[in-house]
């Protein structure tokens with residue numbers, strides 16, 4: 001197993017290229033390819049990078065926004081400092097973290113939210129796909145709250161149950177939505193990025209959060225039960241798939 005992992009890493013051209021270019025992660029090239037195709041981030045933009053560790057996407061975002069822009073990164077894990085970025089440790093769904101994110105941008109709405117958020121993979125596809133859908137929905141919740149009208153959003157998702165609901169929730173809130181698989185995603189990977197541009201004005205979009213909408217969509221297609229179990233635990237996402 002270790003030998004196979006080592007051989008795959010040795011063969012991975014994006015990993016080599018990331019190392020040669022000074023990027024902290026091969027995923028930097030995924031954002032570069034998204035950016036080349038969709039011009040998601042512009043010079044001078046304020047950008048929130050959700051799930052920023054170890055910092056590849058943050059590095060790319062800083063290059064694009066330049067000196068007049070602002071990049072804030074959040075992750076559960078500590079990210080080594082990156083010149084020009086404000087990096088925070090915490091859960092992006094924590095309201096206190098969101099307050100700090102907005103403080104970093106002087107209380108102003110952001111132009112772009114980029115999310116490569118991903119769970120610790122268990123190797124069981126259904127479980128990983130369900131948790132990933134929940135995390136992407138969380139990222140969309142955050143984006144809807146903090147983006148200015150006209151703002152852009154991208155999030156990672158895995159093909160499977162519920163992805164149509166995520167895309168629909170995006171289409172209801174952004175006037176341009178596409179699915180994109182960067183060539184830097186591994187060949188066999190079922191990961192896809194949902195790329196959204198031009199957030200609709202607040203008055204024209206539903207007040208219901210994407211999390212609530214997608215949860216009820218999953219219930220309708222019979223993959224999620226909303227019945228309370230006997231524990232008193234409040235349900236934040238929809239992990240009881």
Ligand SMILES: C[S@@+](CC[C@H](N)C(=O)[O-])C[C@H]1O[C@@H](n2cnc3c(N)ncnc32)[C@H](O)[C@@H]1O
Nearest residue numbers: 025051053054055056057075076091092116118
């Ligand atoms: C694939 S990595 C991101 C790689 C990064 N885009 C880069 O280029 O370096 C996904 C990250 O999402 C983070 N993450 C998962 N759940 C999170 C949460 N609730 N809040 C913040 N970050 C989270 C993980 O800790 C992990 O570091």
